[in-house]
Amino acid sequence: MNHLIAPSILAADFANLQRDLEMINKSDADWVHVDIMDGMFVPNISFGFPVVNAAKKHATKPLDVHLMIVDPDRYLKAFKDAGAAGITVHYEACPHLHRTIQAIKELGCKAGVALNPHTPVTLLQDIIADLDLVLIMSVNPGFGGQKFIDNTYKKLKDLKELSRQKNPGLFIEVDGGVDQHNITKLVDAGANVLVAGSSVFSSADPATTIAHLKYPEKLLQS
Numbered sequence: 001m002n003h004l005i006a007p008s009i010l011a012a013d014f015a016n017l018q019r020d021l022e023m024i025n026k027s028d029a030d031w032v033h034v035d036i037m038d039g040m041f042v043p044n045i046s047f048g049f050p051v052v053n054a055a056k057k058h059a060t061k062p063l064d065v066h067l068m069i070v071d072p073d074r075y076l077k078a079f080k081d082a083g084a085a086g087i088t089v090h091y092e093a094c095p096h097l098h099r100t101i102q103a104i105k106e107l108g109c110k111a112g113v114a115l116n117p118h119t120p121v122t123l124l125q126d127i128i129a130d131l132d133l134v135l136i137m138s139v140n141p142g143f144g145g146q147k148f149i150d151n152t153y154k155k156l157k158d159l160k161e162l163s164r165q166k167n168p169g170l171f172i173e174v175d176g177g178v179d180q181h182n183i184t185k186l187v188d189a190g191a192n193v194l195v196a197g198s199s200v201f202s203s204a205d206p207a208t209t210i211a212h213l214k215y216p217e218k219l220l221q222s
């Protein structure tokens with residue numbers, strides 16, 4: 001499968017969110033990544049349901065909602081109603097992860113689990129067959145624009161091997177510090193969904209940057 005690109009609107013201009021979503025609609029992006037932060041699970045607050053609703057109103061691509069919140073079970077239905085196509089919860093925030101994953105699926109959403117940089121992939125062995133997606137955090141969650149953590153490549157390889165054994169159709173997503181310099185190495189290590197915030201929105205031409213992330217081989221040839 002060709003890898004998918006999910007621009008993160010955390011780095012968009014919130015005063016021009018409609019403009020930035022229309023740029024994503026017309027670009028080579030596949031999903032729209034939506035970061036929800038509660039100031040408890042992570043030391044930052046991003047935005048809530050009104051902004052997800054507004055994004056849903058203008059986005060033509062699926063909303064990939066990344067919940068960095070404690071006790072996410074409280075809000076799964078509300079995020080589905082706000083427009084989420086997929087909901088990813090953090091392993092570290094879910095004591096009853098199997099129940100949480102079943103609840104996401106019962107809502108008709110794709111179900112994902114995110115791992116913080118210190119959380120090993122092996123902890124997923126008894127749940128991976130139930131998942132649509134695993135998100136490997138390549139920075140500590142909470143902020144955009146951070147430095148990529150190199151141990152991510154090893155985690156992607158571990159996850160790729162586990163998915164080969166137990167869930168070959170798994171979406172393997174990587175989130176944090178993704179740019180035109182590391183994308184090929186990340187795809188080679190096993191990632192098939194790449195989230196990019198700052199590298200897209202702080203570039204002079206975000207749509208062209210998305211095209212370069214989607215087709216890095218064309219960049220090498222030019």
Ligand SMILES: O=C(CO)[C@H](O)[C@H](O)COP(=O)(O)O
Nearest residue numbers: 141142144145176177197198
């Ligand atoms: O989940 C996130 C942060 O917790 C964001 O999705 C991620 O940081 C993307 O931003 P950038 O590409 O700027 O690193």
Ligand SMILES: [Fe+2]
Nearest residue numbers: 035066175195
């Ligand atoms: Fe994210």
